[in-house]
Amino acid sequence: MRRDFTIGRPFRRFRPTSYMLETVFKDRINDSRYQKSYRTVYICNNPGTFTNLFDTSKPSVTLKAGDTAIYLPGVEWTPAQRARKPYQVLVPSLYRPNLFPTLTKFLDPLRPDLQYQPGSRDFLMFRLAETHLIAAEALLKSGKPADALPFINAVRRRAAFAGKETAMEITAGQLTMDFIMEERERELQGEMFRWFDLKRWGVLVERVKRHNPDAQAIVAGKHELRPIPQDQIDRTAGGISSFPQNPGY
Structure with a gap:
């Protein structure tokens, strides 16, 4: 190739x-x-x-x-x-x-020639499937797994191979936060949500250590915050004394 x-x-x-x-x-x-x-x-x-x-x-x-x-x-x-x-x-x-x-989600075959670098594909910001997953998570955390189920099964039925829609449905007993973590990964991979998700769930360090061999040795609690760009600190009245960098950076 x-x-x-x-x-x-x-x-x-x-x-x-x-x-x-x-x-x-x-x-x-x-x-x-x-x-x-x-x-x-x-x-x-x-x-x-x-x-x-x-x-x-x-x-x-x-x-x-x-x-x-x-x-x-x-x-x-x-x-x-x-x-x-x-x-x-x-x-x-x-x-x-x-x-x-x-x-393949972000590959762009529409460039006019090999040397043209900018892409022309839209960046995914909001999707109906994510709205369903947010509703399912909110209802599960509110103690209403039965109410959450239709939202997550709607996403899973849409993702099924033809004729496999029923096999893709889960029960209320199967609907756990671990399942939602994996379902969001299946649906939203590469769409820049994962760091935000792991941070808000409070499992960033734990799951990176468990599942990402390239980062497990260096991930730390400080990575639950991003570094503040230095030019933003420099442009603030009082500089770093009034607008300090996040811990660890």
């Missing part, structure tokens, strides 16, 4: 944690959101024979334009299973910082 604006021309991508892929998106039979959120197939746009492969189950691949170049099944395949395919297969055990399932 070579960089191509039709698949987003990204220099950076959101990388999901193992917790996101293996726990939050564990159900891929009934719930369509993993399939609709991540790119699973790359079509060859750089024909040729290649030997420097991340999928070492085969010595080389020879591809024509339009062939499948890379496939991400989302589950492990044995080397023998991968070797039978004429393309590279990226399985979870091969994920690393530059190889992982790509969240």
Whole structure:
């Protein structure tokens, strides 16, 4: 593959944690959101024979334009299973910082050419599904799980594969704050809500330590507040003595 604006021309991508892929998106039979959120197939746009492969189950691949170049099944395949395919297969055990399932939500295929950097897609600010999830959380915390249920099931039915709507519904007994935490992650991943959610739930440090190996060694209580930009402090009458920086920064 070579960089191509039709698949987003990204220099950076959101990388999901193992917790996101293996726990939050564990159900891929009934719930369509993993399939609709991540790119699973790359079509060859750089024909040729290649030997420097991340999928070492085969010595080389020879591809024509339009062939499948890379496939991400989302589950492990044995080397023998991968070797039978004429393309590279990226399985979870091969994920690393530059190889992982790509969240497609913000990729922009509408750039006029490869060198054009600004995007044209709208940024998601408010969605009906989030309104349902807020209502469900508020009612659950008010001790009304039965009243909360229709709101969360409305989101889950919409996210179901065709014919799986009933299987996606949960009961009042299954509706817990842990479930809502994961449901918001399934629905709102990449939309810049997570830090605010974890902070307001009071579980930021705990959950980052548990689920984010890249940040678990450095996350601390100070990260429940963001650093104040220095230029804002400098422009305040009295400077830092009247408008001090947040603790720890």
